Amino acid sequence: MSTGTITWVEALEQRVRNVLAAHDLDGLRLLLAGRHPADIAEVIDRLDDDDKIRVFGLLAPALAADVLGETSREATRELLEQLPADKAGDLLDRLPMDDVAEILSEDVPERQQALLAAMEPGDAAEVRALLSYPPQSAGRLMTEKFVRVRPEMTAGETLVYLRHSDPEIESFTDLYVLGPAQQLLGVAPLHAVVTAPPERRLDALMQSDVITIAPTTDQEEVARLVARYDVLTLPVVAASGQMLGIITVDDVIDVLVSESTEDVLRFAGIEGGPELDQPYFSVPLARVVRKRVGWLLLLFLAETFTGSVLRLFESELARVVALSFFIPLLIGTGGNTGAQTVSTLIRGLALGEIRLRDAPRVIGRELAGGILLGLILGAVAFGRALLWGSSYALAGVVGLTIIAICTWANTIGALIPLIAQKLKIDPAVVSAPLITTLVDATGLAIYLLIAKVLLGL
Amino acid sequence: MSTGTITWVEALEQRVRNVLAAHDLDGLRLLLAGRHPADIAEVIDRLDDDDKIRVFGLLAPALAADVLGETSREATRELLEQLPADKAGDLLDRLPMDDVAEILSEDVPERQQALLAAMEPGDAAEVRALLSYPPQSAGRLMTEKFVRVRPEMTAGETLVYLRHSDPEIESFTDLYVLGPAQQLLGVAPLHAVVTAPPERRLDALMQSDVITIAPTTDQEEVARLVARYDVLTLPVVAASGQMLGIITVDDVIDVLVSESTEDVLRFAGIEGGPELDQPYFSVPLARVVRKRVGWLLLLFLAETFTGSVLRLFESELARVVALSFFIPLLIGTGGNTGAQTVSTLIRGLALGEIRLRDAPRVIGRELAGGILLGLILGAVAFGRALLWGSSYALAGVVGLTIIAICTWANTIGALIPLIAQKLKIDPAVVSAPLITTLVDATGLAIYLLIAKVLLGL
Incomplete structure (x- = not known):
């Protein structure tokens, strides 16, 4: 927003x-x-x-x-x-x-x-x-105070009955038609009851093809269903068929806003938990630091691998110091490319646009996209390196590395969320920084190997 | 999600x-x-x-x-x-x-x-x-088909009138009480009309303190108002006072989902535009590449500054090759820290939790947070450098640099969204990659200056 x-x-x-x-x-x-x-x-x-x-x-x-x-x-x-x-x-x-x-x-x-x-x-x-x-389930969001009606009531009787209904009822948009064991038979929208002839029975009025959810359904799934089917309330029904309560759209909107916050923050490597959607100033600084330092430490330790990669190529770096000038540029480009892909994938998976069986198609697409991006950026990098006074050979190494890194970052940025999904880990925990860090170490290895071969180090 | x-x-x-x-x-x-x-x-x-x-x-x-x-x-x-x-x-x-x-x-x-x-x-x-x-305004989202009633109508008359209402009307939740010039006088919720005595007039029933929006209001502001005040419909009213239409909550939910997608993607440096919220496979690859390459090029060019910084310190790097081993680690940590801060700030600004007048408080808070994070990570970095067999002096340089970079990244990550807000630029365009790139160049300069002084290069 x-x-x-x-x-x-x-x-x-x-x-x-x-x-x-x-x-x-x-x-x-x-x-x-x-x-x-x-x-x-x-x-x-x-x-x-x-x-x-x-x-x-x-x-x-x-x-x-x-x-x-x-x-x-x-x-x-x-x-x-x-x-x-x-x-x-x-x-x-x-x-x-x-x-x-x-x-x-x-x-x-x-x-x-x-x-x-x-x-x-x-x-x-x-x-x-x-x-x-369970926390964050439909059961936690529902209210038991909804309008219960019987199938044999007429529209006219229903209107009289509504005058005496519980004043704490949150939503009158839909009236729920229940059988003797409180099982859900259908939904009668209030406006249909109001506009029907007074003698019409509710079982003749109601929609019986109703989307329902279980009390244990995750709140994000609830939000997805409400967004998808444009409903104002969702009935919560137990496995026995008994209707337990309703979820109203205002609760769903709160879920959407807080999930969206969670997505943005998690994407930047700030871990979840209930305080995540609390106002900025209301969270004590010590708790903010605690929530942030874990990821930073993990990424820090992962990033030490890049140092290990560089140490492996110590003699090459000592011989051509100019090689090190391009390190931030190369790992930066790889990280940015990977971050774009991973965010696209996470979103597509979350919205159900991408499914596991699409994996080959997705990887093919991102591989092709990576090559195209690499060709464009590689050409620019080649020119930029020459402008810096690098030799043609070094400029060539940099250009080729960009092509390889973009292709690699794009593919790995697609692969890892898909693997997470397959392992039933929420792909959103694969934050951009994690991909960036992975691409850093591998990208540098690619760079120095290409340099070693092409420059004959 | x-x-x-x-x-x-x-x-x-x-x-x-x-x-x-x-x-x-x-x-x-x-x-x-x-x-x-x-x-x-x-x-x-x-x-x-x-x-x-x-x-x-x-x-x-x-x-x-x-x-x-x-x-x-x-x-x-x-x-x-x-x-x-x-x-x-x-x-x-x-x-x-x-x-x-x-x-x-x-x-x-x-x-x-x-x-x-x-x-x-x-x-x-x-x-x-x-x-x-204008695109993305309330005027584009509204429908003219809402229930119009007059203040002198009774509840009973209203129920009869509803039987003959336009079948295309989208929402019957709220009935809008209009004066002779179509000006909005108040809102009568359908359930209040249904439960009122039939002879009660609507002007005695209606709520006259109604939240309204102008047709030019941005759709995100509309979503924020709906989320805030838990309403199912919002009336759109012209400057003249004439009521033009209503916005229903299902449109608002679509806005929330698409804004949330936009946030996540923009945060990863994928530029906006109307195709942004389109399903993954429905956007042609060439268009995806075009949308991604702009940012990547911009970041690439910005990242060449880090190369320039390194060139300035060519002789120091040549003398102590081990200095270059820590480059990815240092800029990675700075980038990750900055990304966390900028995402927190953008979210806080978007939700209205942080305002411009809070700037000094925010910067003080992030400065303190940066120092705390720096102290923790700096201690770990010092130990890690020693484990790698670095000298105490080099390990000290790395530890000090981490403290300085975390503090700097945290402050700059807070400052830049605030400046964008002040300049009336949407802070969300200040994506994490931009901060990362900024911190890369400045962080390296800090690193090599500390090294130069402490190692006497």
Whole structure:
């Protein structure tokens, strides 16, 4: 996404800071009245801890709950921790239970139990049920509060029934037609019910060819299905056929945004984990360093192989020092080419455009692409080396090496994600830096071998 | 997103290929009956051109139109081109007009006019109106077919009115309450209308505090608003206050998926353009090479500076050949560190978590982070150099250089996206390879200067 701040939030933050500095609590209350919870949450996320608590403490319970559903995980935890358990439980009772499950999922067990005990027993039971599913599964995202109807109800009866439905229901877009054992028989869109003759029965109205998911389905698969079939809600159905809940499109959008963040960061070699999609300033520096240093160390150790390759050719390098001038250029070009290919492949695999059985076609294509890129860049490199006053022989070595490295980097950049996929490792962990590092060492070996032969070293 | 294919589509594709190979057209018709258009579209995307046309030609018009709305841009163009204009026009009439605008937006002007002339005049006028807005703007994504109601209507009257509404309306979730000049007065969610007493007037029911967007709003901003405020539709309102159309959440999901692809690819230095989010196999190889070679050449030329830096230190390198062994290691570590920072920053800026006024805080944070990372990696590098049999002095040079390079790469990786943002350039164009290349040349200069001083060269 391109950059941008929603300007009214920036203005709101400035005014909140001014009022806080003036210790004007009434002014602050006035300022926050009628604001959207998402906007207040963003301002709270950016305040210091003490100010976070001061602002949050001024909110009426209903608004406070909504805000709590929108603040960053770090801020939510801080705000809940400073509240007595009964007050925290009251706020949680007001939230959708899938949001509560997400908030509580990372709490320490004792605190989690204390908060659950402070909630209403029905809500707490729902949260416990959600928490029994694996993290990042459909079960964690779903809500049990959907509209249940019976197949023999008429459209007219349904409209009367809806007047008395649970006010906590999140989505009325689709009504779910269930059999006696709570098994899903079909879906009746609300607008179809509204526009049907009042005496029409729901089983005559409903669509019975419904896309459903299991509670253990990964949330990314859920997002892919919603994006693919343009649905607003997805029913979650147990293996027994019993309908457990629905997933709403707003949860899916959150998944898409956080997956996209995860992709970009992982691609740069920053490892996953739940804090990955947390706002920049909300993650303590020590944790950032811990998350980054692992990959850097791994790449560092891998990169020492390039040093070993160079040591093997110590005498050649000593004889023609000019050979070393081209090292960064050659490994840079190989790394960049490999990074392009690996990113294309990872994306294609993630979107299902590329499948394992396509491997030969993919490798053929990337091999051809690598040769073409190599020919273009190799010609430029040859000219550039001559301009630097290198001999024709050295310029030839550099040009040939570029062709070989581009071909090699393109092929390896295609091969490795495919192998990862085959081994059932998520190809996205094969970040660009890993390919770059691999290409560095092998590319240098190619370079110095070509030099050795052509220059007769 | 992690990888995965929807397995039933893979099975469908195999069966379609078998039936095509057997020239069994009736079997093919049978096979495709009742399939979801998105699944048929994916299969068509992956077939050869002739087979694409054969399969598409067998579909009934309504299904053919739905499939055409889901195929890749390349395939859609091919399928439309081989149809006579009147048949193509008939199919386009059946699609949502925002999809038609997207399909026609890249056609050559003559073909575009011919297809518009073959469509129904009302539909063609709507498409022309959409095409008058800038590409990737809200105006291009919206549909004019939404539910318009008047403030004095009662809930009961509204339900009767809905029975006779335009069957092409895409979304019934929200009803839009308009004044006499078509100005937006408020939004009445369908479920609120359904559950209200039948005599309640809409102006007593509706929410009048509505988030709206202008037709020129960028589609990424639209996606951000939908994600932020959890709405299913967004009304598009002209500066005059007149309501023009709505954007539905399924369009927003498509934007999120394609932006996320764009982010990942651009990050690896593959330039944008409309084909970027097209399926892997649907883009001709020559075009892929053209899209990739530009960046590679630019980076190549930038990387020649590292060669120039090395030439400046030719005599030092000739005296201590072992210095060159560490070149890939040092520039690799700098590049990896810089890539991590730049990706974090770009993401934070895109999500609005980091603002320009935060610049000093961000730079302070990244400077500190760089020093910490440098100290850890520098210690490891020192040990590794000793293990390789380097002298204490050389190992010290390498360790110190790592500290300096990490600090420098982290700072420059934060500074450059902030500068881009300040200059109103999208920071995402500052791809990781650019930072890597920058850090390569400067990092080597730091290395050789430290070596020169400490080793007394």
